[in-house]
Amino acid sequence: MNAVNSTxxxxxxxxxxxxxxxxxxxxxxxxxxxxxxVTLPTPGLEQYRQVVTDPSIRDMLLRTLRLCLxxxxxxxxxxxxxxxxxVFASRPWQRVVEIAVFVPMWISVLVRAFGWLIAxxxxxxxxxxxxxxxxxxxxxxxxxxxxxxxxxxxHFMVPYAVFPLSSSMRQIDRRTLLAARGLGxxxxxxxxxxxxxxxxPGLLGAFLIVFVFCLGFFITxxxxxxxxxxxxxxxxxxxxxxxxxxxxxxxxxxVLLAFIGLMAALLMWASRVNKLVR
Amino acid sequence: MDAKHTGHMSRSMAVFAIGFLLFPLLAVVPVSFTSKRxxxxxxxxxxxxxxxxxxxxxxxxxxxxxxVLVAACASVIAxxxxxxxxxxxxxxxxxIAKAMVALVLVPMVIPPVISAxxxxxxxxxxxxxxxxxxxxxxxxxxxxxxVVITPYCVVTMLVALSPLDRRIxxxxxxxxxxxxxxxxxxxxxxxxxxxxxxxxxxxxxxxxEISVTLFVTSVNVNTVPRHIWTDLRDNISPGVAAIxxxxxxxxxxxxLGRMAVQHLAARRxxxx
Numbered sequence: 001m002n003a004v005n006s007t008x009x010x011x012x013x014x015x016x017x018x019x020x021x022x023x024x025x026x027x028x029x030x031x032x033x034x035x036x037x038v039t040l041p042t043p044g045l046e047q048y049r050q051v052v053t054d055p056s057i058r059d060m061l062l063r064t065l066r067l068c069l070x071x072x073x074x075x076x077x078x079x080x081x082x083x084x085x086x087v088f089a090s091r092p093w094q095r096v097v098e099i100a101v102f103v104p105m106w107i108s109v110l111v112r113a114f115g116w117l118i119a120x121x122x123x124x125x126x127x128x129x130x131x132x133x134x135x136x137x138x139x140x141x142x143x144x145x146x147x148x149x150x151x152x153x154x155h156f157m158v159p160y161a162v163f164p165l166s167s168s169m170r171q172i173d174r175r176t177l178l179a180a181r182g183l184g185x186x187x188x189x190x191x192x193x194x195x196x197x198x199x200x201p202g203l204l205g206a207f208l209i210v211f212v213f214c215l216g217f218f219i220t221x222x223x224x225x226x227x228x229x230x231x232x233x234x235x236x237x238x239x240x241x242x243x244x245x246x247x248x249x250x251x252x253x254x255v256l257l258a259f260i261g262l263m264a265a266l267l268m269w270a271s272r273v274n275k276l277v278r
Numbered sequence: 279m280d281a282k283h284t285g286h287m288s289r290s291m292a293v294f295a296i297g298f299l300l301f302p303l304l305a306v307v308p309v310s311f312t313s314k315r316x317x318x319x320x321x322x323x324x325x326x327x328x329x330x331x332x333x334x335x336x337x338x339x340x341x342x343x344x345x346v347l348v349a350a351c352a353s354v355i356a357x358x359x360x361x362x363x364x365x366x367x368x369x370x371x372x373x374i375a376k377a378m379v380a381l382v383l384v385p386m387v388i389p390p391v392i393s394a395x396x397x398x399x400x401x402x403x404x405x406x407x408x409x410x411x412x413x414x415x416x417x418x419x420x421x422x423x424x425v426v427i428t429p430y431c432v433v434t435m436l437v438a439l440s441p442l443d444r445r446i447x448x449x450x451x452x453x454x455x456x457x458x459x460x461x462x463x464x465x466x467x468x469x470x471x472x473x474x475x476x477x478x479x480x481x482x483x484x485x486x487e488i489s490v491t492l493f494v495t496s497v498n499v500n501t502v503p504r505h506i507w508t509d510l511r512d513n514i515s516p517g518v519a520a521i522x523x524x525x526x527x528x529x530x531x532x533x534l535g536r537m538a539v540q541h542l543a544a545r546r547x548x549x550x
Contacts, residue, residue, distance in 0.1 A: 010457045014366030018359045018428065019378050025425050026385055026393075029400035033392075036399070078295045085292045093289065100296040104303060106529050108486040110506045111522040115302025117514070118309055123318065125305055158299060187287070216389020219488055223510050233391035237492070240395065253392045264387065 037254050040247030047251035057235075057252075064231040067146060067221070068214035071153040076206050078154065079161025084195075086162065087169040105159035113223040116152050117143055144226025152220040160213060161206040168202025169195075201271065208267045212260050232256055303526060310519035317514055328520040338505065338521065345485055345502040348416060352423035353480030359424070360431035360476055365465060368439045369447070379436065386429045390489035397422045398493040414496045422494045427483040431476045438472030441547075471543040478539070482532050486525075 037047055051057055086097040104112060119125050120142035127139040142148060176198070180190040196203075218233030225231075230238065232252060239249035312318050313325035332338050363382065367375045385393060398413070401422065405412020412418050446468065450460040466473070488503040495504060502521065509518045 007457055008370075011366055011369045014362045014461075015370065015375060015378060016366075018363040018382055018432070021359065022382060022385065022425065022428075025400055025421065026396060029396045029403070032399045032403070033396050078298070081288060081291055082295050084288055089285070089289065089292075093292075096296065097292065100299045102533065103530060104299050106482065106533050107303060108488070108503060108506075108522075108525055108529070110488060110503055110510065111306065111525055112302055114506070114510060114514075114518060114522055115304075115306045117510070118317070118519070119302050119305040121317075125301075155299065155302065158295075212387070212389070216391055217489070218391050219507075233389065236391050236395065240398070240493075249395065253395055256389060257392055260387070260389065 033250050034254055036246055037250035038247075040250065041245075042247075047247045048255075050248060051251055051255055060230055060235055061232065063146075063229065064215065067149055067153070067229070067231060068211055071150050071157060071214050072207060072211045074150070074154045075157035075210050076161045076165075076203065079158050079165050079206060079210075080199075080203070082158065083162050083166035083169055086166050088174075101159050101162050104155070109156065109217075109219045110223070112155060113152050113220045116148065116155065116224055120148055120151065143224060144228060146225070146229050148224035148226075149221045149229050149231075152224040153214055153217075156217070156220055157210045157213060161210050164205040164209060165199065165202045168199045168205070172198050204270050205267060208263050208270075212263050215256060215260065306519050306522045306526065309516060310523045312516050312519075314516070317516055317519070328516040329524075332517055332520050332524075335517075337500075338502075338517070341500050341502045341505040344416065344499060348419050348423060348501060349481050349484040351420045352427060352484040353477055355420070356424050356428040356431045356480045356484075357473060357477045359428050360435045360480075361466075361469070361473055364432055364435035364439055365461060365469075367436070368442070368465075379432070382432055383429050385425065386433075393426060394490045394493035397425060397490050401494045413494060414498045416499055418494055419491060419499050419501070422490050423484040423487055426487060426490050427480045430483055431480050434476045434479055435469075435472060438469060438475070442468060471539055471546070475539050475543075478532060478535065482529065486529075 038045065040047075082097050082101060085093055086101070087094075089097070121127070122139040122141065122143075124142075126142065127136070130136045131139070172195070176194055177190055180194045185193065216233055218231065218237055221229060221231045222234045222237070225234075233256075236249045236252050236256075239245040239252070308320055309317060310328055311324045311326070312320045313323035313327065363378075367379060388396075401413040401418050403412075404421070405415075405418070409415075410417060411421065442465075446464055447460055450464040455463065486503060487501075488507060491499075491501055491504050492507065495501070500508075502525075506518055506521060509515060
């Protein structure tokens, strides 16, 4: 009996350090940040009142939603296309898609943003190309604006869309696609009426994951937006390190966290509903 | 005929998507070889001057040394934590252990900017007790990176542990091995490649970490990503292009190494 207990104890000793460490280094400070949001600069809900009523913050939040939604839709669409080729195309094609998805994913976010800065710059490759073709006569401003931010975020998020989408496509019985073709449905009809409905859980998952990621990251928007298109995460950074307004930064973080918690709950609920249907 | 048509359409669209994904990475390469002092295309005069400048710059060299130090320490500690935790969970496999896993993975879903703020809070508090390990110190950055990368390491370990045959543990126990013997002589040797891949993952994640690093450092610590960030915000020089190309090469190499390790692991599993 004693031996069993001591084994159980030793096993618990293996498990314990990491959760304890994270509780100390992450859990407690998280509580501290939430505390900041109601104590800095003065105790009370002033920071939250500001989040709700300040027109410039409202503009910033609306811009965040708009940019994140458009980036998410584009990233999921491109991800869907790539997942389709990754799962259903021939071997060599699968390899090419795999490399195209994995290599950028592992490249530093800074290098990727910098790459777009070069590619989209006034004397960049895209402008040069468009001018030599004759589509445009002078360089078009394509960086330091919302367009660049969306391009950069879509580029960053495509791999994260590909994973849930391709895993839901792998679960599909391929014979349903063949059956549709056999019954005379065209390619597009098969796509919309057979493939898309079966991948709805994956689509929803990809959409929520990408959207949540978009809300939270600030490196790409900060570099490609050039200060004109501040989104919530960059706003938090500026509040903390440029205006020293820690309470407001913390309050915005809490709002963001609550919103993301809501999305996560939605994702869990949606996946359970799906299990019920099956 | 029809089937080939759709295949053709989706494939030609996919070519655009693949181009889109690789375009910005390839765009960096020629710029790094320009002979001019400012950011431009080489236009016939290819030069290595920006690479040479990089290696003779004490600023960049100290950034590289700091990044290597931080990534090495953070990934070793994160790997140890992830391995002990995951193996413990694998032994116990109770409901509490599963809840622990969920809890440990929470930092992964929290946006980096919030994690950064939380860790900034932690480091300033830690710094008031232990100035040498708090805000804007190398140990401080290592601690912050450990918190950020360990959940990813745990996921890798758990994935590797799930197909491991539980009977090897029972066999070892029946033969009289204690927990330490079972762990070190039976379980861990079966996980060598998984541990290596966990370590590489941690190394790559820590080496590239920027969001949290930005919040917990100011003047004393300047990792490579932080250095790039400052350059991108102040004045973009072709030096950034040169370091970017080096990072591209390094990341690709690490990625290939990891793929080779996985390939080996897969081959081992099929031959055993």
